[in-house]
Amino acid sequence: MKLELETISPVKIGTGEVQEIDRFNSAIIGYKLIVLNTKKIFREILDYKDIKSRLGKESIQELVPDEILNDEDYWKYSVPIQDPDTKEIFKRNNEVDPHILLPNNLVYLPGSSLKGALRTRLLYQYYVNNPSDWWYSRGNIERNPEKHFRLGQDNPKRDILKTIRVTDSNGIKPSKAGLIVPIRTSTIERGGYFNLKPWKELHFTIAPNKNFEFKIEVEEEKLRKMEDRWGNGDVKEMLGGYSEQDVLERLFEASNKMTIDRIERDLELFSSMKNKKELSKVIDSLEKIKESLNQAKTDFCIINIGFGVGRLGTTIQLAAKDKDVRKQLRGNYGRNWQRDLNRYFPKTRKLYTGSEEPMGELGWVKLERLK
Incomplete structure (x- = not known):
């Protein structure tokens, strides 16, 4: 089954390596960041030995x-720069954290990132519905729910989600789909004030309103065999059924x-801030996503993926909004967790900014079936 992903806000999937622009x-030409083919330049234009000492200064x-x-x-690729402020930040900081690229320098979204985000949603559902199953140490809280997908045993061979495959997306030229944006960390200060940390990081992201295609495949026959052998109805309960249609709806x-x-x-957090006017665009963007979800049902979903999206902190603390779940957490994790859960949630968020103003949260995407 084919899926279409549309970016709602800038999306960043890191390379997992120390590989800076x-x-x-790189060079700036107008409102484009040009990543240069330095090997070709040194081979054909410049003598590297002669300029090696100058590169540290120039x-x-x-x-x-x-x-x-x-x-x-002489270019590898080019990426649009968001605005004059972003351009000035690059001149001061001189570096950009890159997005993952295909070998031919096209931007894409890995299927593993999408599948991981969907897996997290199923875990969240599990956290909310089964608070008594959580283990008694913070170190194990991430691993234990995996047994939920392994039909009660910590055995990867019994992982029902391995029957779901998500392909990588198609690739698009960075000049068509990329965007260099400043990203800042927001914090909650004492007294209920929102604050943006002064340091601005530049990131190569996928711009909003860009479309990518994926393919999701479900091994229905294998799922049924796992149900017969180990499941006792658990597979159908977790995934809603065995077909691609059933699994995708769940x-x-x-x-x-x-x-x-x-x-x-x-929204509750940002609206409670005493300086919430500074967050008006962030609040508006979240309100629009919430409004669109009122019509979603199972026709499409909206999730957030990539850089700036936590799992352990966000997922567990979000599930803990329920009083019974919070009580369970406090009993399991003691004073430190009790104290943390009484604070504002979340304590930090990564926000992309424009001309000093916070614009929104990272990583929001819409996913729907291709007709």
Whole structure:
């Protein structure tokens, strides 16, 4: 079954490696960040040995002639820059954290990221419905729910979610789908004030309103065999059935449940701040997502993926909004957790900004079936 993903806010999937875009391999031309093919430039234009000592003091943009910088034959790719403020930040910070790319330098979204986000939604549903099953140490709280998907045993061979495969998305040129944006960490200060930390990180993200295609496959026959051998009805209860249609409806249902709970919690937090006017665009963006979900049912789902989206803190603390679940957590984890859960939730959020103003949360996407 084919799925279409549309980005609602900037989405960032990191490379998992120390691989920065900086002043030694990129240049700014107008409102584009150009990542250069430095090997080709050093091989054909510059003698690396002669300029090695200068690279620590000068950027490659200062060393390479303009006609070379403007020649796309010497580019790897280009990415639009959000606004003049972003451009100035790069001049000061001289680095950008990159988005994951295909070998041909196209941006894409890994199927593993999407599947992981959907798995988290099913875990959230489990957390809410089964608070008594949580273990008695913070170190084990992430691992124990995996038994839920392994039909009661910590055995990867019995993992029913391995019967669900999600392909990587198609690739798109960074010049068409990318966007360099500033990202800042928000904190909750004493007295109920919202504060943005001064340090601004630049990130290569996928811009809002970009569309990607995935394919999801469910091994129905294998699911039925696992049910017969180990499940006793558990598989159908967890996934809603065995067909792609059944499984996708359950995933969408669980996803929208968590998204609505997450947004309501964030709206409650942001609206309670004494300086909430500074968050007006963030609040408006969340209200729009919430409004669209009122019509969702199982036709589509909205989730958040990638950088700036936590699992352990967000998922468990979000589930803990229920009084009975909170009581269970306090009993299991003692004073420290009791104290933490009485504070504002969440304590931090990664927000993308524009001209010093917070614009919204990262990673929101809409997922629906392709007709």
